[in-house]
Amino acid sequence: MKNCIIVIIAKFITFILKLLGKNAGTVPGRIALKLNKNIRDYIKIDGKLIVITGTNGKTTTTNMIYEILRKSNKKVVCNIGGNNIGWGITTTLLKSCNIFGKIKADYIVLETDEHWIPVLYTNANLKIDTLIILNLFNDQLDRTGEVDTIISKIGKILKNYKGNLILNGNDPNVVRLGLMNTKGKNYYYGSKKLKTSYTDSTESIICPICKETLEYEFYQYSHIGKFICPKCEFGKINYYNELSKIDVNDFYIGKDKYTTNNPNLYNIYNLLAIITLSNIYNLDKDIVNDIFTNYASKDGRYQKFNINNKECILNLGKNPTGFNVILNNIKKDKDNKELLILINDKINDGKDVSWIWGIDFNNMNSFNRIICSGTRAYDIAITLKCNNYDKNKIIVEHDIDKSINKLLETDSKKYIISNYSPLTKTKEILEQLEKGDK
Missing domain, CATH: 3.40.1190.10 (Mur-like, catalytic domain)
Incomplete structure (x- = not known):
């Protein structure tokens, strides 16, 4: 009976959060696990x-x-929002099961x-x-x-x-x-x-x-x-x-x-x-x-935006390998281009950002400007300077809104690489700008 009630509570929280326009990706699972740390044992697929x-x-x-x-x-059950740790997966399971904990899907x-x-x-x-x-x-x-x-x-x-x-x-x-x-x-x-x-x-x-x-x-x-x-x-x-x-x-x-x-x-x-x-x-x-x-990405992974007839491509970079692959592909673009790099050091980013020194920032002169933002903006700027990128083309702006506005001042093609925590806010800002709501 207790587990039935927990499932109902999780579903109700999900409903309320969605009604309020909030992200319901992890909170229901987090609360359910507080009520019963073994609630996933109740789920049967x-x-x-x-x-x-x-x-x-x-x-x-x-x-x-x-x-x-x-x-x-x-019939598919999926955590399409990318909530891929315990709270998020528990939320997906509870949202999809009946009150007896059963999930029936292909x-x-x-x-x-x-x-x-x-x-x-x-x-x-x-x-x-x-x-x-x-x-x-x-x-x-x-x-x-x-x-x-x-x-x-x-x-x-x-x-x-x-x-x-x-x-x-x-x-x-x-x-x-x-x-x-x-x-x-x-x-x-x-x-x-x-x-x-x-x-x-x-x-x-x-x-x-x-x-x-x-x-x-x-x-x-x-x-x-x-x-x-x-x-x-x-x-x-x-x-x-x-x-x-x-x-x-x-x-x-x-x-x-x-x-x-x-x-x-x-x-x-x-x-x-x-x-x-x-x-x-x-x-x-x-x-x-x-x-x-x-397939058109809507999760900030190679997601394209058109803002005032300017193409802007957002990508997630959270480790040296991912960053280097993204940069190598951007460098192949012969158009005039500018880059915004957003790096935070919150818990979901990892507090240790020493990995940025593993990014290959050589041969970056094809970028007209590079804007550095986030809580570790200066770290990125120093890394760029140490890799011989023209210091006069480096702009540091910690505020995400202001850094995006700065990026959009010119007519060249725009690229943004963000690690985890700034990604959602950046995506939301770009979506609003694309719709003309901001």
Whole structure:
């Protein structure tokens, strides 16, 4: 009876918050967990549970999977808002269950922070059918720890895991987890050598089996690429899906052609994971490709705005790898362009922002101006100056509203890269400006 009442309370709080125009993504779950810390044990799911995790790309990948399943006329439960830790996932489950704790859907799709995988899914009621691991990089060190810690945590659920495991076969950190999955089935995806691949890198990855340095045939970005251990052959795997070519907005897996409106390589890697999932569940390729072609982000990840006939693109950058991939793609744009960088150091950002020194700010002279904002605006400005960007083109403005107004003063193309906590406010401001409400 107590748990029934908690479910009703959570649903009522969700209703009131939405009525007030507030975000109901985490508060109902937070209150429910205060009333019963084991409330998730009350939840019983009737449907296939798909979990998406990794350092970069979780939210967009999850949302695209949701759209594909929805367009396939499936009943889907999903935390599409990106609330991917305990409170948010608990909110999604309570919002979707009946008063007896039962969720009936074809698919339950949950984006999950890497840190929370062993916390949430050791529960027998939340049995994963397919787990997708996109990539693993050093992220917010003061919150989640080094990659080895994350691998150890995810590995805990793989000891007795019997579901599908979709893995980035070009990420040695992810391939390590495939070795731990002895009872389930591994589906690796990867890429052939592309025109943009390279062979020289400062990355040095040690084989987790024999401690030899891994050898790379080529790199795609950071430590992502075709690798093998020369001693024990760690990395010698067969790809279930292998990217063979990118041609502007088209990309190919063998002879199968797909089209995306975001042809950045890091995004295409995530699309390979989605294609693998669609193969497992026999989803219609035309529906999958339609979502790839027409998907419009609304979550601040490569989200486009048109403000007074000026194109403005917002992206999330929360670690060196993500930042560098975004910057490299922006640098390819030959248009006149300006950049706003927003960095805060709140709890959900990680208090330790020393990672910004891992951002490659070399060769930034193609930007007419760079505006630095957020609580660590000066840190970014110093990093830019130390990388020989013209100090006369650096503007520091801590206030987000004012920094956006400053960015929009000129007619050039606008790019914004934000870490977690400024992202939502920035997105809301840009949406208001696009509508002419601000």
